[in-house]
Amino acid sequence: MHSHALETVPPTPVRSGWRGALRNRWVRLPAALASLAFGVFITLSIWAEPGSPVVVDGSKLVASSRLHQVLNDPSLGTREGNPSVGARFTDKSGHSCHPFAQGAVNGTVCQIEGDWRVTEVRQR
Numbered sequence: 001m002h003s004h005a006l007e008t009v010p011p012t013p014v015r016s017g018w019r020g021a022l023r024n025r026w027v028r029l030p031a032a033l034a035s036l037a038f039g040v041f042i043t044l045s046i047w048a049e050p051g052s053p054v055v056v057d058g059s060k061l062v063a064s065s066r067l068h069q070v071l072n073d074p075s076l077g078t079r080e081g082n083p084s085v086g087a088r089f090t091d092k093s094g095h096s097c098h099p100f101a102q103g104a105v106n107g108t109v110c111q112i113e114g115d116w117r118v119t120e121v122r123q124r
Contacts, residue, residue, distance in 0.1 A: 053083040053102045054118050063109050063116035067100060071109065071116055091119070 053067040063071060070077045070085050077084045083102035091097050097110035097119070107121035 053100055053105060054107070054121055061118035061121065063118065067109065068116055071098060
């Protein structure tokens with residue numbers, strides 16, 4: 001004969017600790033935003049390191065003071081820690097340009113409106 005008793009399912013245990021908290025969407029969103037902010041901070045801190053040949057000026061990339069000095073006096077490029085600058089060339093727009101390299105970063109810098117602007121940058 002069949003039993004007409006209801007089968008009971010044991011209740012789901014309540015999770016505690018940080019793993020249980022991550023199931024809550026009010027905790028996941030701030031955690032995701034904090035991770036994103038940390039990633040942006042790390043990325044910007046790499047570009048803003050003191051020896052970087054490139055700096056941000058407003059909305060444009062320009063040569064750092066170190067790269068600017070080497071562009072004005074190429075003999076400084078032979079010193080350790082300074083960027084190296086290649087031979088001058090003229091781009092299609094008629095701007096005076098130089099290739100540069102320092103550490104894992106290389107690119108092209110051109111003199112535009114009195115500034116040494118970075119027109120191309122690559123990470124090796």
